[in-house]
Amino acid sequence: MVTTTQPSASPPPPPGKRRRLGRSRPLTSAQRTPGRSGPVTTTEEPEQHAAASVASGRPDPLTPAQAFDALYAFCAPALVRQAYLLTGRRELAREAVERAFQLAWQRWPEVARDRDPAGWVRAVAYDCALSPWHRFRPRYRSPEPPPADPADRELLHVLLTLPPSYRRTLVLYDGVGLDLPETAAETEASTPAAANRLTHARKVVAARVPELADPGRLHTRLLELASAERLSAARPPIVRTGCERRNVFWTRAAIAFTVTIVGATTLTLRTAPTRYEAPVAPAQAVHGVPPPVGLGPLSREDQELRAKLRQAETSGPERLAPEPG
Template structure:
């Protein structure tokens, strides 16, 4: 199967300029294209690029914004001069264009705690809502995101240099939220109250009926707005497998909710469902403090366990035998001995044995002989 060439897009800075020239916000562009606001921000910074139908819709929107924004060549000469003068007066460059401008000092580098807090403030609210769509439990969604950021703080040197720190944390949060071991925890044995709205309740029920892998693929592609290749990489699947999961998930949802067959409408409804509940994450210092305490606890537990193993090994070495001791052999059975009986008159067999012993002891060399009664 051949692929069509990708639709050309302007550079990232030009994308932002066209959006601002059209007086549109990132949220408005995201709604028109059918993605999230964070995805539009990634496109404008050049961190990621749209693919497939999202790329075509985004390119079409930018083209319309470029046609609607007049340039200086399209303006009359007088209007162009007036626009230049107005711009110069507004920016304060008309009177000071020849004066040298002081060089702003370079920004101070962020500390690890400040960088972590910035990442948490940017990603945590959206991740809690996404985890709620995966699990249908508000408390588990908050716990999953907090645990993911605690792991990120423990491994911050690795996360800080990752290409996509937000994707790193999102992957850990999804894995924790979809863990099958939560069903054995007493606090999660009973379901939480469903959303009050009937449509939201039906959508959440339909999502929770999907297999976890299908649910995660659908959320990443139609909810978060990732491309098919990025979705396959995050779910650790091949691109054809991710595409099949996405198609089956859409078919299952459309069978229960026919009005959600359109991906744009599905994205809008999922966003509304995630925004209905009060889903608030903890403060960044609290997450860092709990993560550090958990690290200290498990470090001490590992040290104690290691010391116990060393002590048990030392005790075994000190008390174990140093040479081989053969086992005691089993005794041999002696035949011909009459059974032990209580005291009394001798039986005929015992009298015969006594007489035989007495007669046998009188022969041979001189020896002691029992006296007769």
């Protein structure tokens, strides 16, 4: 039975006093790409670019590659840590984040105009990390080495025992620092359902680790667990070039598949019969038929009968002969 009450635990600290695992910072109006109203995060290269633009006296908008690199540099490290809390696997966390940013680069006009590009990428990264198809991959069938610290190992084990939707809600609310409506929207659930999931997840964590019954302490421990592992993401140009190579590969594969289908169809039309031809039955041996016997010499009676027939008239009632019609 699903309850519709708000979480019964004490409210978390105010958003201004909570460290978050990664939120986007909007650029100024002079740093946004024309025609894109969505916020884009900053990094070192765009800051140098903006400084050079201000020094020259005229603002120069960021290119799509610079805006993507800025979003990646600001969000990717935090997203890798969050994905590690969701999966407990270091390589899978990096792979999910890189895949999410590759999809973002493929749909960059859509992502750049989104109200929250960081939230768009985070939702895709979480979906990739929690995909149930990973269980069928041979490399992810065996567990990875757990954290060295026993407390971190116990907390990670508790997180992984939660259902994926509860785990995602807990990480978003107590780890990232989203409020309840934002958490419900990102998990595609109603606000009462998200509150119920959060309450259940907190109860399970508090039952296994009693000192984490306080939401503030749980938030701190999630940050410490995510930061304890040495998790790093690839460089932004590597992700962009990998996405472009993937697109080229699939485009060529689609073209080759189409050409193969067209060639096979043409060959079939050229060689297929235009009328039905009954198949010839295979030959079979016939048994039980006596072999043909050659004619032997005639007896005296047969010779006399033959001579009599030759001497008889060919017409008359005594003999019938066929006439041509």
